[in-house]
Amino acid sequence: MPSTVKGVISRSQGAPVELVDIVIPDPGPGEVVVDVKSCGVCHTDFHYREGGISDEYPFLLGHESAGVVSQVGEGVTHVEVGDFVILNWRAICGECRACRRGEPWYCFATHNAAQKMTLAEDGTELTAALGIGSFAEKTLVAEGQCTKVPESDPAVVGLLGCGVMAGIGAAVNTGGVTRGQSIAVIGVGGVGMGSVVGARLAGASRIIAIDRDDAKLEWAKERGATHTINSADLDEDGVVAAVQELTGGFGADVVVDAVGRPETWRQAFYSRDLAGTVVLVGVPTPEMELSVPLLDVFGRGGSLKSSWYGDCLPERDFPMLVDLYEQGRLPLDSFVSERIGIEDVEEAFAKMGRGEVLRSVVEIR
Template identity: 70%
Template sequence: MHKVKGVVSKGKNQPVSVETILVPDPGPGEALVDVLTCGVCQTDHHYVEGGVGDDYPFLLGHESAGVVSAVGEGVTEVAVGDHVILNWRAVCGECRACRKGQPWYCFATHNATQKMTLEDGTPLTPALGIGSFAEKTLVAAGQCTKIEAELEDHQYAAVGLLGCGVMAGIGAVLNTGAVQRGESVAVIGCGGVGAAAVAGAALAGATTIIAVDLDDEKLATARKFGATHTVNSKEQDPVETIRELTGGFGADLVIDAVGIAPTFKQAFEARDLAGRMVLVGVPAPGTTWEIPLDEVFGRGGSIKSAWYGDTLPSRDFPMLVDQYRLGRLDLDGFVTERIGLGDVEEAFAKMKAGRVLRSVVELDRPGTGAEERGAETGVAAPAGAAR
């Protein structure tokens, strides 16, 4: 049993706190991971708000890179000493999606069987089955994707973000939207996921990449990731402007990275005939939309939602790490600031205010103790940073 520090949400809308937690040694099929970095994601705050159930206390954190420190019986995917990115789609290989050859839809993903707890024995619910705002975490071995590439220490903060938000945006374009070289892409909403969608469109070779947002600073950030045009939707009609920028037709692919009824409708209408749209922004419960059925038929194409960017971690993470190392994917650009465990509550406030793309917790090497870091912070937020 390992006694470490972790960030815990004890009740709905209560401030999070750094607590001592107990992490067991790995059992069959499990891996113990020394966490190096963990991004502060909107999903973690959904747990705080009660938007992902009420099974408190939650051990937060899931966008992580780390080092495997122990493995349980039967584990062959990773070994002690491997650097890994953690993921929340540890495919089972047996469900109906996996049997159809679509493991990125796996409906029975694995998590660790044993529970991490507070010191008094209260079981913790790990966010997305990971719980990596902690010095150590216990996961299913399949939640570890090995990083084969040699990286500098500071680069793990960037590649760890592939574990959730950045991958969701890139995957919505590459996997769900299946963008092709030379196509046009419009992205509505340029926070962290939307900016990642812009970066994915550039990586795929789209020639017209249109970023849409209400905030000029977020639009400036989108340009840094590859947007060729920007549209402030407070000042211009986004649908008409997207059409103007695409020869009067509309974009081949439109990404809704917001997830509200007005942006969904804009995305639907801003497509070319037979164009595709992808919803990757997470809607609030009960959100509805109204589009005449004859328009759905008449426009053709497809309307899809992206679950984790239809990501298969074993396929996508290594490829994107390689693209990062080759200078084709600016993962460093998503790291707005580097912080300690004690700064997560403040990071949530910055995220909600749209002041950062990602705050990233960096934990000390095993044995030094994150509690000694206090509230040490890293780099300041750059101009134009957005959630």
């Protein structure tokens, strides 16, 4: 029987979110219903609300989640009822050219559940944020979007479902930072803070956090940054000079742009050492354009990369990171600024916009 549950939707661009009744269909072939236990409030959900992702309203928001499998459809072998899972938004196909060449983290044919969740009031189909839609008591996903992990605090480990994983992966998987290297991270919100934590975990010797907010810079120091730069009163050249000053005049081995604007990308480009690596993990908006002298691209060498979901492989990375958290080696719990109810999402967006939190996390009991 289909289930009617509470869920948070965005009905139109810029309008406050609403808590309404939604219908979750029984899972079809390859689909899974998950009882949601937690969901982090991520900037991406806010971008959906504001129309920055698409105009396919109404959206069922939420995607950074952990929960328990409650139903499985025909042919599901990946998980079973009762499994504790973290949801991911890149269910790999296993068949595309990236998967076949042994690079499934680049999968070009990721997929979601075939069926749609709907509004109880009139049957309108909902667009699930990142194919998940988990500001809800239950959600319907493809089985590959469920990663089984050892049971832990859902509000903490669920953050691996998006922002924290994107940040850790940008530094470790995409940037390849390793022991003894230097890294600069531009923007230390949830994703950038993940890069700071990942760099510390990897043994980087110099971790430079860059932001316009002193509170966030202090949080970064508490989580592993060795140096901080407040960029509020600095132009692009000033940021570059500050990074160079902290790296013997050379620039950092790896620079992560966790903001995703042309000016921050240029800061990253010029703040790296010769043959260094730039990693873009902040998501630009469609109208943004970049201009850099081509001779500088050639002359500085190195790698210019974009990081998709931290180039993670959930089946590999999620269990490992949960294990590191349980060992006390990865401070995932420090990302949880507050635990809130499902009715508090709109206020959580406001707190996020004011820079008061790393993550507000909805708990569903």
